[in-house]
Amino acid sequence: MPETTYIEAITQAMAEEMARDERVFLIGEDVGVYGGAFKTSYGLIDKFGPERVIDTPISEIAIIGAASGAAIMGMRPIAEMQFIDFITCGYDMLVNFAAVNRYLFGRACPMVVRGPAGGGTHGGPYHSLNPEAMFMNRPGLKIVAPATAYDAKGLLKAAVRDDDPVLYIEHKYLYRRIKEDLPAEDYIVPLGKAAVRRKGKDLTIITWGAMLYVALDAANELAADGVDAEVIDLRSIIPFDEEAILESVAKTNRVIILHEAPLTGGAGAEFAARIAEKAFDYLDAPIKRVAALDVPTPYSPPLEAFALPDKAKVLKAARELLAY
Amino acid sequence: MPETTYIEAITQAMAEEMARDERVFLIGEDVGVYGGAFKTSYGLIDKFGPERVIDTPISEIAIIGAASGAAIMGMRPIAEMQFIDFITCGYDMLVNFAAVNRYLFGRACPMVVRGPAGGGTHGGPYHSLNPEAMFMNRPGLKIVAPATAYDAKGLLKAAVRDDDPVLYIEHKYLYRRIKEDLPAEDYIVPLGKAAVRRKGKDLTIITWGAMLYVALDAANELAADGVDAEVIDLRSIIPFDEEAILESVAKTNRVIILHEAPLTGGAGAEFAARIAEKAFDYLDAPIKRVAALDVPTPYSPPLEAFALPDKAKVLKAARELLAY
């Protein structure tokens, strides 16, 4: 599939999985007739009918709850949050019901909850959320966050086929900003595996989602200074590829964790803690995190830009580490 | 007040604050006529009447929402969750409304949300939650978790008087298991300040809530081996006493973070990450975390005991650190 955008990759993944497996269906607000607020499901209702592309009332509890109920009956629902921010309204249902079906009751609950996340689009505090950390301490949910069109498709297909519930975080900033040629044949990207996006030996930057491009930009600029940064795209947050993280740190001895969510209590803290326990001997410098300010994402562009991480902040952290 | 239990300390704090300031009121399920599922508010309705001790329908969204609405009108509500686990049902309201009134709108929202948390009582997966990490990445909420009767009272009073929303996490295991003499006069325990519960030089254990007693037990046992452990009771999770943490680590050079919530994405990750960045040079060994397994708290006592942290696990971590 030549020149497929990130958002088209998501649409393709849904269409192909729905064609492949009649247990797969889509449920959410305006996903049917309208094709989704971002047109992510555009055309699906024509292909699969209103019974498999279900427009719901504005009810995130019901969307997640009904998807979970269908999943434990053997279906494979994809539940869309119009913006991932609204997952907070169905938070209870996801962490207390969907996530624990297997551990508590021995029931499989194969479902995907997905929706547009992330900032940089002046969406303001209620349309810019990076939700991963909210779910990390509530066991039972897998969490993925693709950064490329290839992964957007492959991870979504893997998530649909997974026998456990998966939170699939798609970054709306990337929807139409990136594209690449995708394989014509069916493929998946396995959950739990990171990708090394740039090999390097002097410093590791661990990141995911839209921040990958910030990391790569920073790495390119560092390269001009003769610094060779390795960039790891985590792709899966739960489970995460601890091996890939530790291997890279063992090689470079310096690490920055970069994420778009606020610093405190962010997912990066977990990765830092793992490294500080398991790769302690390899560290030649403190572990740095570059993340958003501890505030709700403000709306006005100058404020938003200041609050979110960017290349300059990564470079600053990198230079501090290298000078250490 | 001689021999005051942890739960009595909470009751006293509410009664005294309600007597002191008529803007303070209590709202929740069965808090009035019944005096609360744990009898935490027993007697308050007789003193302050049903208008200031409000029995609500089973509606966590409405409880947190109404408390927030009253708070921005200048009242100082205390909202009780019958078990803190049910805060998940009002999660959206707390993180998206209560927490952000000041940052987004310049409105003060002085309120407390409190309720029984924690495991060890065979309450099973829905009555054992340690909720702190769920809120740490959503800025705007202060979070405290007292471990002693003195702090239970002093922190609750400080929380009620604070001009921002505070999540007050009371550990139900401690309710009637600990008691101490409390000052007769009014006092508060300031938010954001840790307490050194045991001075030591060989190793720091950072903890909070009921795990304090596990840490102290472990420290005593270590003392028998000639190891002098420092035990820090964090008390406040947001804001947290970074200075106290770093100071202790600078002294002992070895640190264990102990918490009752699951390991991955737990609050301990944040403290580990801070230490790994800011006290890196002082560390003589990896940072260890001792926490629950990454599972919902199981109900059956042998499973629960295995899942939760205990003295043996702390000792194991300590000995590994000391042998490092």
Place this chain on the structure above:
Amino acid sequence: MVETYGLTRDQLLDIEYYLRLTRSLEERVVALFRQAKVIGGLYRSLGQEGESVAAAYALDYKQGDVVQPLIRNVGAILVAGAKPVDILRQYMAKGNSPTRGRELNIHFGNPQTDGFIGQISMLGDMIPVMAGITLAGRMQKKNLVGLAFIGDGGSSTGAFWEGMNFASVQRLPLVVIIEDNGYAYSTPTWKQSAARTLADKAYAFGCTGETVDGNDVLAVYDATKRAVERARSGGGVTLLEVKTFRMKGHAEHDNQAYVPKELIEQWREKDPVVRFERMLIENGFATQEDITAIEQRVKREIDIATDEADASPMPTPSDAALGLFDGDGYWNA
């Protein structure tokens, strides 16, 4: 002659069996609780056995119907096929209980195989879940019906509302029984809702609403049966309010001091089991001996189940680490 809504004598005696089984099983749990063999709380359904059993009896489990009980609907899952020994193992937190010691009391069941699914603690959450279960049933062309219980208290939650609304828009084959048993913990129904009657909530969803005497076994059976038929034939959701009373405190520790004594006395007169037995005898469906025989059968079964549950092992501690995700084989073992 009383109207039995098509129930045969055998079926009436079957219902009597479940009524007695429910009451006696709970009494056994109380005894075990006093012996400290029950871990966790104990929530009685005394006075509510009638509606629990009668409603569940209106389903067709061979058809794939699914009932979702609350904590006080142990009678409903017994009808659906839950085994007393499993319920006792759950209470006693045994390793071979359906949840292998991970969850409490009657919180268990697989809707695909068991005919019932226990609730989770967050009240209201099961209504959207049951909407999903019945939605799946429809997609899978199973023609099954779902029966969900919710309390006067639970019906105040946003989850209940969203689930009812979605199910009603979708005209899902779902019957929801709203049990007005006077209280939610200590909170009387009038503090829970200002609605004239809880069945009036049906107007908000545009579904069918009805109120029935919850202590009249036959009336509950009839109303549920009609609702189930409506659901199965595409007529959508029914919200069926049963008026009943919680004869005990919220749980064992609660002496219900907040309930006026006269109210309890008044409702004691209306005991659904006694009333049903009186009906059986007065109408010649059973003799006192038949009933005694059922009681003895129930006692025997519960004795056996108790011994079996009591002898069951506690879980292996290290199992706590297993079975969160697919892949470690824990649940296949």
Place this chain on the structure above:
Amino acid sequence: MVETYGLTRDQLLDIEYYLRLTRSLEERVVALFRQAKVIGGLYRSLGQEGESVAAAYALDYKQGDVVQPLIRNVGAILVAGAKPVDILRQYMAKGNSPTRGRELNIHFGNPQTDGFIGQISMLGDMIPVMAGITLAGRMQKKNLVGLAFIGDGGSSTGAFWEGMNFASVQRLPLVVIIEDNGYAYSTPTWKQSAARTLADKAYAFGCTGETVDGNDVLAVYDATKRAVERARSGGGVTLLEVKTFRMKGHAEHDNQAYVPKELIEQWREKDPVVRFERMLIENGFATQEDITAIEQRVKREIDIATDEADASPMPTPSDAALGLFDGDGYWNA
């Protein structure tokens, strides 16, 4: 002679001013949007100005009454006293906007001082908040009334239900206007709720329910006024359904292809502003010249506000770090 429900000629012209101010201000925002001066989305209230203004006009802001708009109720906050320049600054994300560039469009306002409080994006959440605001008002003996707007879509949320239920049990002085404007984004009302009419939701809460023609300014004023009086005199909550229509797509990017053209044409005939002006002229309350004068006044005011907003500075980037908690003095500066 038309019934004006006690409104004097001056008040009628005042309403006319707000109607025109609303419509013209939004048209100005559209123009600014096309000039890329508006950051973020733009949601029109075309066709809904009548109910927004009329309902808000029924409150008494001196008494401390508080109105909570949705995105399409800019008319309501103008009545409550919001300044056009502030609204424009919000849209343009300026540093001296009420939220100092932190939040969007009409999401602002302090219920203690402004007479209104903008919603947050999570639909339904403001209903429990307004319950709290009116609860506080009662505790503070202020005798104030709250007026909240909710959409056909927003009224499906659990937050709406819990808030309505709590407010109704507490008999709080709250009036909730449920705007059935045909759609929630692309979703028609019949996919949102199976209720006969959205006012029927009142039965579920046991509060007063009423339906009114949302494009009839005087009818909305009358119904709201009665509800406000009921609220203020202890009669509790009213759920007032206004039947109206969203004449534009959900937001500027949405061409509303999913809306039947005839429906739009049909509702265009019922334009509330045109209708109100016709009533004014036909009943001798105003001449065409009076109306033109109001239009000119409105244009002048909006021109001035636009210049002022346009000239306002963007926020200082580093301010983003301030004002999360009390103590750094940011909001006092």
